[in-house]
Amino acid sequence: MPGEFVVARNPDPGSALPYLIRLPLGTRGVVLKARETWPRTSKVFCHRATEWPDEPEIVERVDVRMCRQRGPAIDLVLARGIENRSQLVFTRLKDGREAIFWQSPKTTKKARPGVRLPTRRVAGIDVLPVVVDTRERYPYGFRHQKAETSRERLPAGDYGVKLGDEVVAAVERKSLEDLSHSLVDGSIGYALAELSSLPRAAVVVEERYSKVFALEHVRGGYVAELLARAQVRWPSVPIVFCETRPLAEEWTFRFLGAALAELSAERGTVDLTTVLPPAESLPAAPVPTSAVRAWAIGAGLPVSDRGRLRPEVLAAYAEAHPEG
Numbered sequence: 491m492p493g494e495f496v497v498a499r500n501p502d503p504g505s506a507l508p509y510l511i512r513l514p515l516g517t518r519g520v521v522l523k524a525r526e527t528w529p530r531t532s533k534v535f536c537h538r539a540t541e542w543p544d545e546p547e548i549v550e551r552v553d554v555r556m557c558r559q560r561g562p563a564i565d566l567v568l569a570r571g572i573e574n575r576s577q578l579v580f581t582r583l584k585d586g587r588e589a590i591f592w593q594s595p596k597t598t599k600k601a602r603p604g605v606r607l608p609t610r611r612v613a614g615i616d617v618l619p620v621v622v623d624t625r626e627r628y629p630y631g632f633r634h635q636k637a638e639t640s641r642e643r644l645p646a647g648d649y650g651v652k653l654g655d656e657v658v659a660a661v662e663r664k665s666l667e668d669l670s671h672s673l674v675d676g677s678i679g680y681a682l683a684e685l686s687s688l689p690r691a692a693v694v695v696e697e698r699y700s701k702v703f704a705l706e707h708v709r710g711g712y713v714a715e716l717l718a719r720a721q722v723r724w725p726s727v728p729i730v731f732c733e734t735r736p737l738a739e740e741w742t743f744r745f746l747g748a749a750l751a752e753l754s755a756e757r758g759t760v761d762l763t764t765v766l767p768p769a770e771s772l773p774a775a776p777v778p779t780s781a782v783r784a785w786a787i788g789a790g791l792p793v794s795d796r797g798r799l800r801p802e803v804l805a806a807y808a809e810a811h812p813e814g
Contacts, residue, residue: 514557523538536592618637649746651746660688
């Protein structure tokens with residue numbers, strides 16, 4: 491387990507945020523003040539906390555399956571059956587102040603801080619600058635999307651976007667015939683390896699997946715098997731089937747725009763573990779009474795068969811186990 495998610499009561503009586511949450515992110519953890527213990531019905535507003543209290547009043551502690559920073563957000567997955575997935579989004583209000591919103595799958599549709607849903611634009615970008623590889627013979631024009639294109643030799647893929655002078659995302663375009671040939675002769679591996687070297691990359695196929703099983707000169711099941719192997723070997727490069735060329739062009743535009751927005755935010759965000767105050771170490775979980783009673787019996791101390799243990803027995807156990 492990567493750690494514990496802990497909720498405690500905020501010891502500051504003057505705070506409007508009555509809870510503290512501690513995330514096992516980094517070596518010392520991250521502490522935030524929160525209005526609720528979990529985003530159940532709406533997004534929960536949070537704020538940075540200065541420190542974790544020395545003797546916190548624990549409300550809840552749950553093992554964590556995953557806690558990972560991804561750009562301006564922290565993804566959190568807990569080891570329990572319900573209320574186990576959430577995300578904390580760090581953003582800026584119009585006046586420049588920082589805002590932290592905690593949301594779950596139930597509240598995501600209601601809470602999208604700092605994000606505008608795209609219509610013809612993508613990810614809030616007025617005009618997406620798309621770089622088209624000079625080797626692409628009949629490229630997408632993106633005439634129905636708000637994009638402008640330029641020609642350049644790309645390190646991988648047919649269409650890409652750049653941050654500064656670096657290509658940070660690319661899409662390789664393929665027809666079904668081209669895909670099947672590259673799978674059979676093995677050349678797809680070299681293309682996927684090159685694409686996987688970029689922060690974000692994908693392959694878009696101008697056909698529906700069902701057509702794989704209708705190929706004339708090669709068994710569809712064999713191609714499907716090779717396709718699955720390639721996708722498992724290079725999981726960071728998805729292979730997406732779009733029914734028509736216009737749909738593939740639209741998907742490429744959306745993917746590149748989303749990648750550029752995400753990577754721009756990620757590279758413009760300071761590592762949260764270096765910005766947020768480090769949390770103090772959590773107090774150790776209490777030792778079960780049954781374990782203390784068993785130790786006391788073995789040590790020859792008089793103890794009852796049930797009920798609370800006497801303070802001198804607890805003190806003797808603590809002295810014999812200084813490591814906690």
